[in-house]
Amino acid sequence: MKKEEKLKVIELRSQGMSVNRIADEVKVSKSTVSLWVRDIVLTDKQKQQLKDNIPKVGPRKKGDISKRRKEMGEKKWAEYQKERERNKTLVWRKNNPEKYVNRDQNIKIRLIEEKGSKCEKCDYNKCIGSLDFHHKDPSKKEFTISHNHKSYKKMKKETDKCFLWCSNCHREFHWKENDIKRSERIKKLKQLPACPNDQVSLCKSE
Numbered sequence: 001m002k003k004e005e006k007l008k009v010i011e012l013r014s015q016g017m018s019v020n021r022i023a024d025e026v027k028v029s030k031s032t033v034s035l036w037v038r039d040i041v042l043t044d045k046q047k048q049q050l051k052d053n054i055p056k057v058g059p060r061k062k063g064d065i066s067k068r069r070k071e072m073g074e075k076k077w078a079e080y081q082k083e084r085e086r087n088k089t090l091v092w093r094k095n096n097p098e099k100y101v102n103r104d105q106n107i108k109i110r111l112i113e114e115k116g117s118k119c120e121k122c123d124y125n126k127c128i129g130s131l132d133f134h135h136k137d138p139s140k141k142e143f144t145i146s147h148n149h150k151s152y153k154k155m156k157k158e159t160d161k162c163f164l165w166c167s168n169c170h171r172e173f174h175w176k177e178n179d180i181k182r183s184e185r186i187k188k189l190k191q192l193p194a195c196p197n198d199q200v201s202l203c204k205s206e
Contacts, residue, residue, distance in 0.1 A: 006036050013037040016046030018053070107152050111159045119166035132170045133162040 005026050012022045019037070023030045042050070069077045093100045109128055118125035135141045140161055148155065165173070
């Protein structure tokens, strides 16, 4: 029986039939068909006919929903995609532990090097860990740079808004800044109208 099947497979392949179609007609696996016909060389015409018979599937249009997504429903599809991305991330971390652990530090080193690798106020450059990014205009600050896990591209965009200062210069600036704020608060409190004698208790409660 197997010999008859093999002869039939060889005959059909010699006629230029595709492996998939032969497997369906003779009822044998595609791997078996491929093994039996591996020495048969098709003519250029036969190859072109096989190529022309391949169903042409156009690219999915924007907004089209896959068959699997329709079957799962939007809620399960969203959960599936979330779990899929999580698993991909875990696999990447497992296969690249050094890259994952050192990622943030390497990004900071790169950004500091692009800023000159030294404090813009006092030229301190002994330890990269003692260099900070200070926003020039706090109103344009989108996120805090230290201990952030964003991409290099986003971090670069944010550090372009900053000065590179050493820890000492950075702390001195904020100390003086807070001194000014405290002085302004004291000044405003002194300018508050005095409470009338009969409303002292009310003012105190407020």
